Amino acid sequence: MRLLEYRLDLTNHGYTVIGGDMHYEALVERKCQPIRMTNMSYSGKPTSCVEDLVNAVDKDWNAEQEETDFFLANYADVLRGKYPEWQIISFHVAVGRICLDFYNYRTKETGYLCLSVKLQDRIEVRFDVPSVYGGSDTKYLVSFGYFNGGQRRTQVIEYTGHTRREIDFFFKDPKKTNPFSDEQYVEIAEYTNL
Amino acid sequence: MAAYKLNSASEIDSLLKQIRNGSPVKRVRELVGPLIGEGFVKERFPNISLSTQQYGTTGNQYDDFCSAYLISIFMEFLSTDDAEIMLMAYGFLDGFVEKLRKRRKKYYECAHSYNKRLEKKERKDKDNLLREVENNIIEELSKALIEIKNKKEEISEFTNKVYEDFCNDRIPKKLSLPITDYLDNSSFVKDNLAEIDADEIKVQHYRIITFKVSICGLVLHNHETKIPIDGNVDEEDEQIFDISKELITAVLASIVCLILIILVNKPGQDSDSSNVLIAEEYSMEPLRNDTLEEGQEKQARIPIIAPCKEVISQGTVSGSVEFPK
Numbered sequence: 289m290r291l292l293e294y295r296l297d298l299t300n301h302g303y304t305v306i307g308g309d310m311h312y313e314a315l316v317e318r319k320c321q322p323i324r325m326t327n328m329s330y331s332g333k334p335t336s337c338v339e340d341l342v343n344a345v346d347k348d349w350n351a352e353q354e355e356t357d358f359f360l361a362n363y364a365d366v367l368r369g370k371y372p373e374w375q376i377i378s379f380h381v382a383v384g385r386i387c388l389d390f391y392n393y394r395t396k397e398t399g400y401l402c403l404s405v406k407l408q409d410r411i412e413v414r415f416d417v418p419s420v421y422g423g424s425d426t427k428y429l430v431s432f433g434y435f436n437g438g439q440r441r442t443q444v445i446e447y448t449g450h451t452r453r454e455i456d457f458f459f460k461d462p463k464k465t466n467p468f469s470d471e472q473y474v475e476i477a478e479y480t481n482l
Numbered sequence: 483m484a485a486y487k488l489n490s491a492s493e494i495d496s497l498l499k500q501i502r503n504g505s506p507v508k509r510v511r512e513l514v515g516p517l518i519g520e521g522f523v524k525e526r527f528p529n530i531s532l533s534t535q536q537y538g539t540t541g542n543q544y545d546d547f548c549s550a551y552l553i554s555i556f557m558e559f560l561s562t563d564d565a566e567i568m569l570m571a572y573g574f575l576d577g578f579v580e581k582l583r584k585r586r587k588k589y590y591e592c593a594h595s596y597n598k599r600l601e602k603k604e605r606k607d608k609d610n611l612l613r614e615v616e617n618n619i620i621e622e623l624s625k626a627l628i629e630i631k632n633k634k635e636e637i638s639e640f641t642n643k644v645y646e647d648f649c650n651d652r653i654p655k656k657l658s659l660p661i662t663d664y665l666d667n668s669s670f671v672k673d674n675l676a677e678i679d680a681d682e683i684k685v686q687h688y689r690i691i692t693f694k695v696s697i698c699g700l701v702l703h704n705h706e707t708k709i710p711i712d713g714n715v716d717e718e719d720e721q722i723f724d725i726s727k728e729l730i731t732a733v734l735a736s737i738v739c740l741i742l743i744i745l746v747n748k749p750g751q752d753s754d755s756s757n758v759l760i761a762e763e764y765s766m767e768p769l770r771n772d773t774l775e776e777g778q779e780k781q782a783r784i785p786i787i788a789p790c791k792e793v794i795s796q797g798t799v800s801g802s803v804e805f806p807k
Contacts, residue, residue, distance in 0.1 A: 300583055301609075313503030313582065313613070316496050348606040387607065398617065400610050468607045469587065 292478040302472060306378045309420045317391040317398060321418040322375035329412040342367050344411055346404035359399030382467035383442050383457045384432055405432045450481040488516040494624040506572040507549055514548040517631055518641045550653040554644045559626045563597045564619045566661050571616045576656040586612035592659055
């Protein structure tokens with residue numbers, strides 16, 4: 289097992305996973321494969337309850353938007369799986385935040401929402417992403433919240449082939465903590481069975 | 483690099499999104515080439531081949547044309563609000579030189595109060611919000627483009643018009659916010675007018691002009707009062723109908739001249755009469771066949787319909803009046 293540790297500055301969207309071989313700016317939703325999301329634990333205890341995820345949604349839209357946007361009006365039921373035509377096609381991780389891109393393969397509508405660490409103590413979500421070139425799914429374990437000793441942390445663990453990559457997210461300037469605009473970096477510990 | 487023939491709206495949709503990502507100016511020819519056709523390129527840009535990616539001296543001119551073509555597509559086939567968003571996304575807005583993510587945030591701050599696509603939309607992630615809006619516009623635009631591409635006469639006419647405008651430097655490389663300033667002085671103005679809501683077109687305002695006859699001739703007083711039919715003047719209306727004093731002066735001067743011509747050409751009129759026939763041949767209903775005695779004042783309410791440019795030029799007041807720039 290080889291361990292390699294390094295640090296990377298994030299630019300633009302930073303860390304994004306897409307269910308297809310394309311850039312997020314050139315995303316053609318219908319060509320994406322659906323990503324499966326599973327709630328693994330809540331506050332450090334194993335759970336499969338989706339309500340924790342519903343409660344973690346940062347409702348950053350207003351009531352007027354809900355009147356005209358089906359997705360925003362029904363996001364909770366979309367997360368609960370009541371509308372299977374709405375699928376996750378992409379997710380994006382920043383410090384304290386997971387943003388999910390949804391696509392309705394019937395109506396061709398899109399929607400997005402973010403899970404915020406501020407709304408939950410700790411959440412651990414697993415994503416199973418179909419391989420673009422065939423083969424087994426890639427697994428991503430995304431966790432954020434307060435870990436041991438009250439330390440706040442956002443981490444992604446990637447499982448791919450013979451490699452496990454642990455990626456921790458940080459703001460460059462602790463005083464600038466807007467996940468959508470302030471600069472961030474990641475520290476990576478890569479375990480590879482050569 | 484993939485060669486696009488653009489036979490469907492989904493292909494155009496996909497290509498437009500790819501071009502948006504990165505440096506649009508370098509890749510816009512991938513969209514424009516198939517739209518304008520190889521024959522046009524060979525004729526106008528003989529040193530360019532659509533099958534190879536040449537970026538030489540002539541290539542720069544061709545790339546400039548392609549950028550102008552894309553700008554024209556936005557202006558021609560989209561509403562003003564949508565066009566502005568697309569110009570921002572593809573880097574054709576003056577002062578928006580940052581990367582796309584920052585351009586979107588900056589544009590949102592500038593335009594969310596007036597752009598109908600953004601009004602009442604509040605999300606923390608402005609980048610994602612704008613991308614979603616852009617994608618919706620791209621989808622609609624792609625459908626419109628494939629339709630016009632399949633109508634050879636229309637696409638040919640549009641292409642020739644863009645080429646002519648391009649050769650005469652009528653298409654700016656970048657537009658400033660708000661782009662309505664450009665529309666007011668461009669050949670796209672009629673299309674723009676056509677997009678204005680019917681309700682907005684119907685809004686009528688009256689400008690009150692007071693006429694007074696004096697011993698030495700006709701003296702005109704302009705009170706410059708604008709009264710909408712419904713009696714309410716809001717900020718938007720005031721902006722729309724803010725016609726400059728130069729225009730009013732021009733209008734009044736025209737009226738004076740025409741009235742004088744009428745007076746001179748009235749042989750049957752009693753020259754001793756103190757009554758003066760005013761504006762007989764004009765559409766100013768309150769003054770039609772009306773007379774003024776010496777020292778008397780009359781008010782004319784001249785209807786002004788937004789946007790003023792078209793209506794005034796159609797002769798509600800005078801055909802000789804030029805709209806101020």
